[in-house]
Amino acid sequence: MGKIFNNLIVWLLKALSHIPFPILYLKSDFFYLLVFYVFRYRRKVVYTNLRNSFPEKTEQEIDTIARKFYRHLCDLGLEAIKLHSISDRELNKRVTVKGIEKVEEYFKQQKSIILLGMHYNNWEWSASLQRLASHQLLMIYNPVRDNFEMERFILDMRGRFGGISVPVHKSARFAIQFDKTERPGCLWLAADQTPFQTTKFWTTFLNQETPFFSGPEKIAYKTNQPVFFHHTKKIGRGKYEVNFIELFAEPSKQKPEDILLTYIDKMEEVISETPEYWLWSHRRWKHKRPDDVEMIDRLPKNTP
Numbered sequence: 001m002g003k004i005f006n007n008l009i010v011w012l013l014k015a016l017s018h019i020p021f022p023i024l025y026l027k028s029d030f031f032y033l034l035v036f037y038v039f040r041y042r043r044k045v046v047y048t049n050l051r052n053s054f055p056e057k058t059e060q061e062i063d064t065i066a067r068k069f070y071r072h073l074c075d076l077g078l079e080a081i082k083l084h085s086i087s088d089r090e091l092n093k094r095v096t097v098k099g100i101e102k103v104e105e106y107f108k109q110q111k112s113i114i115l116l117g118m119h120y121n122n123w124e125w126s127a128s129l130q131r132l133a134s135h136q137l138l139m140i141y142n143p144v145r146d147n148f149e150m151e152r153f154i155l156d157m158r159g160r161f162g163g164i165s166v167p168v169h170k171s172a173r174f175a176i177q178f179d180k181t182e183r184p185g186c187l188w189l190a191a192d193q194t195p196f197q198t199t200k201f202w203t204t205f206l207n208q209e210t211p212f213f214s215g216p217e218k219i220a221y222k223t224n225q226p227v228f229f230h231h232t233k234k235i236g237r238g239k240y241e242v243n244f245i246e247l248f249a250e251p252s253k254q255k256p257e258d259i260l261l262t263y264i265d266k267m268e269e270v271i272s273e274t275p276e277y278w279l280w281s282h283r284r285w286k287h288k289r290p291d292d293v294e295m296i297d298r299l300p301k302n303t304p
Contacts, residue, residue, distance in 0.1 A: 103133065224251060
């Protein structure tokens, strides 16, 4: 029975993806009213995360950010579904890319790269970047539990343009093995997700003690693959600018923890500038640091 229901949901999502954008955004406006006022989806989580992250902001400022976030979240959900059927021509109108020239230089040198992204703005449409990049895009993901039909829909949608989805537990081995193939790869990680509480990498992020996966820095240090920050900027409703910002050309020459700390610096900078576009409904701070794990100091700020 569950399989039939899941297949029905997937069928409805596929049908929804063919709706024109103007009508899609009318639906998004309606969904915002339902999500925010009627279902009150994770309202406590969102407001708590915002208050703890920005203690200097007034309650009115927090409420303004939260409402903008929920409007964006409804847009994001429908835009993500649209990836199932969106055309190259439509993507060209809605997504512009900056900084890919440096990435292409590394491809000519037969060098794989690591792309550290985040759950900010429309990260799903970045799966389409494979059509613009020479590197083989390797997209790291968390498998969907107990819903094969939905996972297959998501992976097929992300893989439309040639990218390869890699389960997170295979990411390190896959990156090392792929580095030895003829075609260089681009390992794309959304490194702002919540790891297990047992992780040893805890630092301050948005004014809170926060754990991070240490995998990205370990992979970068071991392979010495150039590390880029993936920043998706919203320039209009349904329109985005993707920026590739180089962080390290030779990460093996850095202290291992500095790779992740530099990424965290960039991420915090982006979120603080326009906070409404980050995924505040995620229970990012559900874990507490174990007593036997020490905090890692953030990098010193550059002074003018």
